[in-house]
Structure formats: C-alpha cells, structure tokens
Amino acid sequence: MALGRAFVLLVCLAALAASADHPTIAIPPGLKLASGKRIWETACAACHGSDGKGTPKALAGFDQPRTFPDFTRCDQTTSELDNDYRAIITNGGPFRGFSQIMPAFRQALTPKQINQLIEYLRGFCDASGWPRGELNLPRALVTEKAFPENETVLTSALNAGGAPGVANDIIEENRFGKHDEIEIDVPVNFIHPEHTWYGGFGDASLGLKHEFFSNSRTGSIFAAQGEIILPTGSTAHGIGSGTPSFATFAAFDQLFPTNTFFQVQAGTQQPFDTSKAPRTFFWYNAVGQELYQSHGLGRMWSPMVEFLADRDFLPGAKMNWDVMPEMQVTVSRRQHIRFDVGVRIPATNTAGRDPQVLFYVLWDWQDGRLTEGW
Ligand code: HEC
Numbered sequence: 011m012a013l014g015r016a017f018v019l020l021v022c023l024a025a026l027a028a029s030a031d032h033p034t035i036a037i038p039p040g041l042k043l044a045s046g047k048r049i050w051e052t053a054c055a056a057c058h059g060s061d062g063k064g065t066p067k068a069l070a071g072f073d074q075p076r077t078f079p080d081f082t083r084c085d086q087t088t089s090e091l092d093n094d095y096r097a098i099i100t101n102g103g104p105f106r107g108f109s110q111i112m113p114a115f116r117q118a119l120t121p122k123q124i125n126q127l128i129e130y131l132r133g134f135c136d137a138s139g140w141p142r143g144e145l146n147l148p149r150a151l152v153t154e155k156a157f158p159e160n161e162t163v164l165t166s167a168l169n170a171g172g173a174p175g176v177a178n179d180i181i182e183e184n185r186f187g188k189h190d191e192i193e194i195d196v197p198v199n200f201i202h203p204e205h206t207w208y209g210g211f212g213d214a215s216l217g218l219k220h221e222f223f224s225n226s227r228t229g230s231i232f233a234a235q236g237e238i239i240l241p242t243g244s245t246a247h248g249i250g251s252g253t254p255s256f257a258t259f260a261a262f263d264q265l266f267p268t269n270t271f272f273q274v275q276a277g278t279q280q281p282f283d284t285s286k287a288p289r290t291f292f293w294y295n296a297v298g299q300e301l302y303q304s305h306g307l308g309r310m311w312s313p314m315v316e317f318l319a320d321r322d323f324l325p326g327a328k329m330n331w332d333v334m335p336e337m338q339v340t341v342s343r344r345q346h347i348r349f350d351v352g353v354r355i356p357a358t359n360t361a362g363r364d365p366q367v368l369f370y371v372l373w374d375w376q377d378g379r380l381t382e383g384w
Pocket of ligand 1: 050053054055056057058074075076077078079090094095098099103107108109110111112113115127
C-alpha cells in the first residue's frame with residue numbers, strides 16, 4: 011500500500027501546486043490498478059472519501075466548494091451525465107467551471123480507467139430508481155420533453171411577418187421526488203395591433219408532470235402532464251381566452267447510442283367554456299443530434315428540427331403544420347446555461363399564419379448559480 015499512499019500524496023501535492031487554469035497530475039501512467047474501486051481508493055478517496063461522501067474537512071485540507079459532490083446523494087448525482095464526469099475527471103474542475111482543487115487525470119489515468127471510475131461512482135446510485143440524466147434530452151423550443159427537470163426558462167416568440175408582436179413565457183420547473191415535477195408558466199405578451207403597443211400577462215398555467223417509465227439502457231423515457239390554465243390574460247386585447255382550461259399531454263423521448271434523439275409530445279386543451287375558446291389537439295415532434303466539441307467533452311451543440319401539428323375541434327377546421335429548424339448550444343462551461351434559437355415556418359394552412367423567430371435562455375439551477383460555472 012506504500013505505492014498507493016505515495017500516489018495519494020502526489021495527487022494532493024499536484025492539486026496544491028495546480029496552476030489556476032487546467033491543473034494536471036504529472037504521474038507516469040502504468041500504475042496497475044485493476045478495478046474501479048482500487049483506482050478510487052488510490053487516486054480519489056483522499057479528497058472524496060472511500061464512501062464517496064467526501065473526506066471530512068479537517069483531513070482533506072481544503073475548503074469544500076458549495077458544489078462539492080456527495081456521490082451517495084442520488085437526487086443530485088443521477089442527473090449528471092457520464093460525459094460530464096468524464097470531462098471533469100479527464101480535464102479537471104475548471105474545464106467545466108468547477109474548482110481547480112479537482113485535478114485533471116488525463117495523464118495519470120487511461121480513458122479505460124476513467125470509465126471504470128465512472129462505473130464505480132454510478133454503483134452508488136444504480137439501484138436508486140432516479141431517472142438518469144442521459145435521458146434529459148436537449149429541450150426543444152416547443153415540444154416538451156419527458157424528463158422531470160429543475161430549470162427556469164425564458165422563451166420568446168417574435169412575429170416575423172404580419173402585425174408586430176412578442177410572446178414571452180417565464181417557465182419555472184421544479185422537480186420533487188424521483189418522478190415528479192411541478193411547472194408554472196406565466197406568459198407576458200406585447201402586441202401592436204393598431205399602431206400602439208399593449209403589454210400584459212397571458213393565461214398562466216400550473217402543471218404537474220409524472221415520469222412513468224425510464225430505461226437508460228434502451229434510452230427511453232415516458233411521462234404525462236396535467237395542467238390547469240387560468241384566464242389571467244386580457245380578452246379585450248386578444249391575449250387571453252377568457253375561460254379556464256384543462257390541458258393534458260403525454261411525452262415519449264428516445265435517445266440512440268449515436269446521440270441522435272427524438273421527442274414526441276401529444277395532447278389536448280379543453281376549455282371549460284367552449285363558446286369562448288375551441289377545444290384543440292396538438293402533436294409535436296423534435297428530432298436532433300447531440301454534438302460535443304473538444305474530443306467529445308466540451309461545449310454541446312444540438313441541431314434539431316421540430317414538426318408541429320395542431321387542430322381545433324371545430325367543424326371544417328384544418329390541421330396546422332409547422333416546421334422549425336433550430337440550434338441549441340450550451341453557453342456556460344458547466345453547460346447549465348443554454349440558448350436555443352429557431353424559425354417556425356407554417357407549412358400548411360398558411361393564410362394568416364406568419365413565420366416566427368423563437369428563442370430561449372435556460373438555466374438548469376441544480377447545477378449552479380447564474381454567476382457560477384463560466
Ligand atoms: C485534491 C482533491 C481531489 C482529488 C484527488 C479528486 N477530486 Fe474530484 N473533486 C474535488 C473537488 C474539490 C470537487 C468539487 C469541485 C466543485 O464543486 O467546484 C471535485 C469534483 C469532482 C467531480 C464533479 C462532481 C459534480 O458535482 O459534477 C467528479 C466527477 C470528481 N470530482 C471525480 C473525481 C475522481 C474520479 C477522482 C479520482 C480519479 C477525483 N475526483 C479526485 C477534489 C478532488
């Protein structure tokens with residue numbers, strides 16, 4: 011074990027001496043450490059503890075950052091991607107906007123050893139029943155995903171033709187328990203019908219999502235949501251329906267081993283008073299690809315195309331089909347702030363329906379504050 015202890019000492023010295031930007035551990039590779047557990051004990055446990063909970067402050071010799079992980083907290087770790095762990099272990103904390111105390115192991119460990127470590131860390135929560143973060147696919151602009159999330163999203167839709175107008179939504183999604191999420195959506199609209207601008211709240215909604223099924227091996231996840239929509243918007247200005255509604259949808263997402271994915275969401279909105287607003291049905295689809303910079307460990311780009319269909323339950327109503335190419339990109343190093351922009355192009359039934367430019371800024375606040383992780 012003398013070799014092991016010497017390694018731990020070297021790791022700690024290297025961490026202390028680490029340069030501000032990308033600390034690396036300068037240890038000749040070739041330490042024959044067979045299992046993930048052995049590698050963990052030798053290279054990681056000095057700081058993270060044998061049990062993965064973190065070495066007590068007095069022994070570790072550094073101030074634990076607020077985001078210091080406890081690998082047995084399955085509510086916090088299951089949403090992290092294997093790829094995030096790989097990036098941090100390979101390139102060190104600062105590579106993903108974390109503390110420089112977390113060293114880079116790209117010289118000390120082989121990619122295979124790093125994968126063994128990730129598998130070992132996953133062992134703490136494999137049987138916990140929390141859905142895995144890999145199934146948390148990139149959020150599309152319109153199609154809602156199945157994964158229960160902790161995030162705040164600001165979305166905007168700007169009319170690219172016809173009367174000027176901007177429809178914004180402030181969306182707050184809060185996960186509770188393993189499978190549930192509560193969602194609040196407050197629309198703030200600005201319209202310009204007769205040469206004067208009017209701004210006001212639209213119809214706010216409160217939703218509850220439940221994830222019924224997820225399987226990280228097959229890459230599938232299924233959820234359903236129920237929503238109450240309140241008539242908070244002004245009907246006089248055409249940004250409110252004037253009646254409460256109930257809405258419900260099901261969402262199924264599939265991720266393939268190539269990091270290609272699709273998301274399907276289908277549902278209906280049922281107003282209490284159908285003389286004020288029609289019943290509608292919608293069917294949304296998103297197809298996309300996750301692409302990573304920096305040898306698969308850096309910034310993620312997700313080109314997507316959405317195919318959006320909706321129809322009023324009225325005699326003679328036609329199906330509206332829209333196509334929307336878009337691009338999502340992770341803005342912060344930690345990938346917890348993301349931006350998506352796309353153009354929604356009406357494809358059928360185009361009379362009176364103009365193209366729109368949509369974008370959002372998303373903050374996955376479980377991964378850090380707005381000011382952290384850059
Ligand atoms: C010198 C101490 C030290 C050593 C050695 C060390 N770590 Fe870390 N590690 C940290 C600190 C501190 C953080 C928290 C960084 C932050 O939150 O800003 C961290 C964070 C991490 C994270 C990010 C977790 C998250 O919240 O996303 C992973 C994964 C990780 N370490 C794995 C390892 C592995 C695997 C090893 C061994 C190969 C290792 N660490 C060795 C100090 C260390």
